[in-house]
Amino acid sequence: MADHVLLARARQDLGAFAELVGRPLATWQAASLTLERRTTVIVAPRQTGKSRSLAVLALHRAFRTAGIRVLVVSAGEDAAKRLLSEVRAVAADSPLLAGSVVDELASLVTLSNGSEIRSVPASERAVRGWTVDLLIVDEAASVEDDLLHGAALPTTAARPDARIVLAGSPRGTAGAFYEAACRGFAGTDVHTVAVRWRLRDATWISAEAIAALREGLPPALARAELDGEFADIGDGLRLFEDAWIDAAVARELPGLGSLAVRDRPGGGPLRLGVDVARSGHDETVGVQVRGGRVRVAFAGHGWDLMRTAEAVVRATCEDRLADSSALAAVDETGLGAGVVDRARQLGAPVRGFVSAARARQPQRYANVRAEAYSGLADALRDGLLDLDASDRVLIGQLRQVRWTTDRLGRILIESKDALRARGVVSPDRADAVVMALSLDAAWRPREVLSAEDRAARELEEALAIHARAVRVQEARLRWNHPKDWAGGSVMGNVLGERW
Numbered sequence: 001m002a003d004h005v006l007l008a009r010a011r012q013d014l015g016a017f018a019e020l021v022g023r024p025l026a027t028w029q030a031a032s033l034t035l036e037r038r039t040t041v042i043v044a045p046r047q048t049g050k051s052r053s054l055a056v057l058a059l060h061r062a063f064r065t066a067g068i069r070v071l072v073v074s075a076g077e078d079a080a081k082r083l084l085s086e087v088r089a090v091a092a093d094s095p096l097l098a099g100s101v102v103d104e105l106a107s108l109v110t111l112s113n114g115s116e117i118r119s120v121p122a123s124e125r126a127v128r129g130w131t132v133d134l135l136i137v138d139e140a141a142s143v144e145d146d147l148l149h150g151a152a153l154p155t156t157a158a159r160p161d162a163r164i165v166l167a168g169s170p171r172g173t174a175g176a177f178y179e180a181a182c183r184g185f186a187g188t189d190v191h192t193v194a195v196r197w198r199l200r201d202a203t204w205i206s207a208e209a210i211a212a213l214r215e216g217l218p219p220a221l222a223r224a225e226l227d228g229e230f231a232d233i234g235d236g237l238r239l240f241e242d243a244w245i246d247a248a249v250a251r252e253l254p255g256l257g258s259l260a261v262r263d264r265p266g267g268g269p270l271r272l273g274v275d276v277a278r279s280g281h282d283e284t285v286g287v288q289v290r291g292g293r294v295r296v297a298f299a300g301h302g303w304d305l306m307r308t309a310e311a312v313v314r315a316t317c318e319d320r321l322a323d324s325s326a327l328a329a330v331d332e333t334g335l336g337a338g339v340v341d342r343a344r345q346l347g348a349p350v351r352g353f354v355s356a357a358r359a360r361q362p363q364r365y366a367n368v369r370a371e372a373y374s375g376l377a378d379a380l381r382d383g384l385l386d387l388d389a390s391d392r393v394l395i396g397q398l399r400q401v402r403w404t405t406d407r408l409g410r411i412l413i414e415s416k417d418a419l420r421a422r423g424v425v426s427p428d429r430a431d432a433v434v435m436a437l438s439l440d441a442a443w444r445p446r447e448v449l450s451a452e453d454r455a456a457r458e459l460e461e462a463l464a465i466h467a468r469a470v471r472v473q474e475a476r477l478r479w480n481h482p483k484d485w486a487g488g489s490v491m492g493n494v495l496g497e498r499w
């Protein structure tokens, strides 16, 4: 085709433009972004190419009409930067867009025809005050309604021909994005059209990867993120389904001390999780888990740290006479650190649990707490736990736990502060169960790894096993030759090697 014909087509057609600038779009992606009506709503699962399509769309519109202004609003600072760098990369690589200028500080790309594309995070300060011809909101379900209505949408008010694109994965059945989608799907509003994208149409994501993702997600999250469906926000965001909890309450697993316990996941050794009270209202509580049987070991109000430490020692060390591999996890953030130190000093096998620490699968879970809670969700869903029917406190707390996703789309469990704000008591017992489960690989949420990551992980694990064997060997040597010790108590050294 002659150059001028190609050029004319690229001006006309988003798909042709995308091809020419080296970011081809699927037919269904390009077809949903013709912007015939004032507002276009794209409801799409994760990874179906929303951000890519929007970046190309922004460039296409700026390219085909001189002197227009495009504002791209992303849910967060990082997302806005990523989108800007995608726009910049396309502009830099393509002869079609030669002469484009980038001002990183102003998050602005100016094309040689005078059109501008600005990419900003969803904040009042960044958004308010612009007048634009095209407003694009990526991850629109994560942008606060106030901001969308109060600052973002008004940027188009002065231009009757302006266009708006709201794209995102669904997040519950309320809010401006949900309402716009409903209007668009219902066809009752001549100014709004909604389009649903499907994961199965995104050929760049393998069916295997989708199946693996689905397995690792709570059902409500899978419905929203994989199927792109609006799930009811109240129950849809609850981490544990009532049916799972009810089944776990009805289930009777063998009691502690029974040999049958050893055959169950996480079976055998006793695990104790301990949540340390931060105020008089909260409970200090220790929960034991063994072979899937979950029971409160101790609970009380107003305990001082020494008393809690002693309870930890009692709950683990009694068992250690029969079973030397008992372990306790104690919430180490804040007050709990004192309990960890004292219980350790008394010889208890304690590990600190830090909720905010980095998860083992940091791309899926915002922190250790989210990962550990997801492990509990898996165990409940898979029917591996026996909850105490008389423990209404724990059962009530489990029914309240909600998940959400952070700006990076990782699973996040509602914080204790947020719960308090909703008037819900702190889920101390649920936290203790989660801490107990976190001690065993058997209770961790299943990993979703690429073959490459898996190989790296296996190597890492093999090296860790080797390093541990070397340490044990050294400990044995020291045991046999006490004169060579560097210091410390006898038990401390032995324990130090074991945990």
Ligand SMILES: Nc1ncnc2c1ncn2[C@@H]1O[C@H](COP(=O)(O)OP(=O)(O)OP(=O)(O)O)[C@@H](O)[C@H]1O
Residues within 6 Å of the ligand: 024, 025, 026, 029, 044, 045, 046, 047, 048, 049, 050, 051, 052, 053, 169, 204, 409
């Ligand atoms: N038409 C396409 N052809 C090939 N690959 C594509 C296409 N569209 C998107 N991709 C690729 O799919 C991946 C996800 O794209 P993108 O980040 O735009 O999706 P998203 O819907 O914004 O995802 P998220 O929900 O995680 O924000 C990227 O690697 C992107 O390059």
Ligand SMILES: [Mg+2]
Residues within 6 Å of the ligand: 050, 051, 052, 138
């Ligand atoms: Mg995206």
